[in-house]
Amino acid sequence: GLAAGLAVGLALGDALARRQRVAGANSPCCGGAAATASGDSREGGEQDGGAVPDAPDQPLRRLRRVEAALRDRIGRVAVVLERTANSHNFAAVLRTAEGLGFQHIYVVSVLPEVQRLEAPRKRGSAPPTSNTKRVPAWEEDDAQYDLHVGVGRGATKWLTLHVFEKTHDAIAALRRDGFDIWVTDLSQRAKPLGVRGSASGLVVPPKLAFVMGTEGAGVSQAFVDAADERVFLPQSGFADSFNISVAAAMMMQQLLFMAPEIVGSLPEPEKRALREQWYLEMARNEEERAEFLALLDNPPPAFTDTRRHDSHRTPRMRPSDVKKMVDGESYQPGR
Numbered sequence: 001g002l003a004a005g006l007a008v009g010l011a012l013g014d015a016l017a018r019r020q021r022v023a024g025a026n027s028p029c030c031g032g033a034a035a036t037a038s039g040d041s042r043e044g045g046e047q048d049g050g051a052v053p054d055a056p057d058q059p060l061r062r063l064r065r066v067e068a069a070l071r072d073r074i075g076r077v078a079v080v081l082e083r084t085a086n087s088h089n090f091a092a093v094l095r096t097a098e099g100l101g102f103q104h105i106y107v108v109s110v111l112p113e114v115q116r117l118e119a120p121r122k123r124g125s126a127p128p129t130s131n132t133k134r135v136p137a138w139e140e141d142d143a144q145y146d147l148h149v150g151v152g153r154g155a156t157k158w159l160t161l162h163v164f165e166k167t168h169d170a171i172a173a174l175r176r177d178g179f180d181i182w183v184t185d186l187s188q189r190a191k192p193l194g195v196r197g198s199a200s201g202l203v204v205p206p207k208l209a210f211v212m213g214t215e216g217a218g219v220s221q222a223f224v225d226a227a228d229e230r231v232f233l234p235q236s237g238f239a240d241s242f243n244i245s246v247a248a249a250m251m252m253q254q255l256l257f258m259a260p261e262i263v264g265s266l267p268e269p270e271k272r273a274l275r276e277q278w279y280l281e282m283a284r285n286e287e288e289r290a291e292f293l294a295l296l297d298n299p300p301p302a303f304t305d306t307r308r309h310d311s312h313r314t315p316r317m318r319p320s321d322v323k324k325m326v327d328g329e330s331y332q333p334g335r
Contacts, residue, residue: 051302054309060300062282063292067302069101069158070275075266077204077255078104078179080211082167082219084244085110089215091155092245098155100252103266103274106162106209108170157281167222179209183219183227184251186241190230194254202229204259212248275299 051068054061079097084090084107097105164170174181184190191200210231213219224230233242233250242250255262266274279292 051304053304054307054312056309056311058303060295063279063295064300064303065306065308066275066278066282067299068304068306069278070266070271071302072101072263073103073266073271073274074101074262074264075103075270076207076259076262077102077252077265078106078174078177078207078209079248079252080106080108080170080174080181080209081248082108082170082211082223083110083214084212086215086244089243089245093212093248094155094159096245096249096252098158100256101263102252103270104160104162106164106170106174108164108167158278167220171222171226174209177207179207180205180228181209181211181223181226182229182231183211183223184213184232184247185219185224185227185230186232187230190232192234193231193251194234194257202231202258204255204262208255210251210255212244212251215244272296 052058054065058064079093079102081090081093084093094105162170162173164173171181191202193202205228211219211223211227213223233247233254235242241247276293276296279296280289283289283292
């Protein structure tokens with residue numbers, strides 16, 4: 001959790017800083033002139049054209065966090081997951097993509113036989129008995145699956161998922177939506193991504209979909225044949241590859257480094273549709289629903305970023321785990 005949080009924070013923070021240098025402080029996509037024109041001038045920590053961080057005394061806190069997320073949402077780059085069978089990996093990729101602001105996720109569902117292997121055991125059903133040593137592992141898998149599904153569902157509330165049963169249908173949809181396709185590939189015909197990729201002439205196109213394949217076999221031949229580029233993450237060790245959730249996170253981070261201007265690239269009509277969806281998600285009752293919907297055409301100014309104030313952060317761990325970590329002392333988020 002801490003390592004993933006640091007990676008997400010560093011990647012997005014660096015990308016935002018680069019984007020501001022490239023576009024200039026008054027670029028509309030950076031919240032510069034637009035935020036200043038909104039008249040949201042407050043004392044204490046003003047930055048980004050008048051934006052301020054979250055604080056308990058700020059009005060419409062939830063909506064202002066929504067606006068911060070919408071301001072930086074990425075529409076130019078889509079993440080494609082082809083038949084990712086492991087629930088942990090799938091949930092981890094979704095959470096990282098959402099945390100870094102990648103809005104569109106294209107998913108090619110796992111094969112039926114893989115779905116049966118990966119499906120969780122029904123509550124109350126007996127675990128395997130042919131090998132008693134597997135029983136604890138089976139029960140642990142059930143618990144882990146529940147956790148991963150919870151994490152994945154938490155991320156999918158804020159993502160736009162495009163789900164396909166067949167690879168060819170996903171490829172056709174990506175082309176129809178105007179995406180170039182880069183596939184991850186370990187063959188020697190692939191080009192290195194990142195710092196070493198500059199020598200390969202890789203430039204992030206106006207719209208890019210990068211494809212991650214199955215944990216064992218990688219992307220399908222159909223995606224390889226359709227690819228505009230084959231790319232890989234350079235390694236200096238003897239491991240053949242990275243875990244797919246790690247590789248996907250590194251890919252997203254590298255793309256943010258290569259093209260910081262993708263931050264905030266979600267088209268305005270999509271932002272408007274998401275604003276309505278997310279405002280309703282934030283509403284706790286019918287009164288707030290009506291109040292929030294009335295603000296769609298005149299939304300409140302965005303916070304500096306989506307981080308909650310310290311007083312509103314709680315550890316996302318089971319109390320028993322927290323107790324073990326701090327030897328029974330009360331846990332407080334880092335200041």
